Amino acid sequence: MATKHAKEMATLKEHLGKHQLKLTRQREMILDAFLRQEHITAEAMYHQLAKADPHLGLATIYRTLNLFCDAGLAQARHFGSQTKYDNVSHKGHHDHLICTGCEKIVEFENEEIERLQEEVAARNGFTINTHRLELYGLCSRCRH
Amino acid sequence: MATKHAKEMATLKEHLGKHQLKLTRQREMILDAFLRQEHITAEAMYHQLAKADPHLGLATIYRTLNLFCDAGLAQARHFGSQTKYDNVSHKGHHDHLICTGCEKIVEFENEEIERLQEEVAARNGFTINTHRLELYGLCSRCRH
DNA sequence: TATTATTTTGAGACAGTTTATCAATTTCAA
């Protein structure tokens, strides 16, 4: 399993090294589970990993997912009362259309928007690493 | 003050009438304060109105802001761990370029991006009310 | 204006999510 997500593991190790943090069994386990998902909540991961390690604490999951965010492997998204952690490496970057009526989420990609983002960034002297684009509104069903 | 936001007050009254709800001193006060802002949290409004009415309850603020959402005057957005209530009648939306090195934030607007967002939304049957676009990267100074 | 049914309020209890605490354990550089 360590070989499966070698690239992300390398990213994590680099981050750990830079910040005097340590690689633990739990961090490996959580990274492995995390990378299998497109996005997941801490609570969901807690239950999912309970079988593999019944003593893995919820606090550790939260700490580790936040660590992944710092390392650039995950991105936190607050929706409703919960936080979803998106797997940044899983796909080409996707943006979200979010229905505020039924909380449905539609993912999309738009090259033209991405290109314009680069343009705006360049004009301001920035180099983009990641971005977040969320459109809030009503889906066709909720509009009525 | 009732005359200042006459249009929104009319919208609210119409909603109240339709749903057998009543116009109260608190609802008027909160609407007036709300319309002065571009967006605000319930907690912030609670403190802001404490001077005018020390006994105005936090629950009432939440109930009323949610009422404004139902009436179409406000829109709730989950941001960080808090909920921000956007003033729908306010336009002039800003997007953000955020430097992960020095935390500098540059605001920008791009009509072309906005137009493409509408296009994506329409293609998926959505009507956009608000959006959030954040570009994360390094500014020219931090890149070196 | 007085009456009355209905809605709203305020205060705090409560519930769900996330973070802080801290003793015991684990990591990793020397």
Added chain:
DNA sequence: TTGAAATTGATAAACTGTCTCAAAATAATA
């Protein structure tokens, strides 16, 4: 292998937002 430093697990605590309910306010009716 040792030992300083970081991490974990369990749970307490904090935080945001909703619910409860008696008392007060509203608005329709007379």
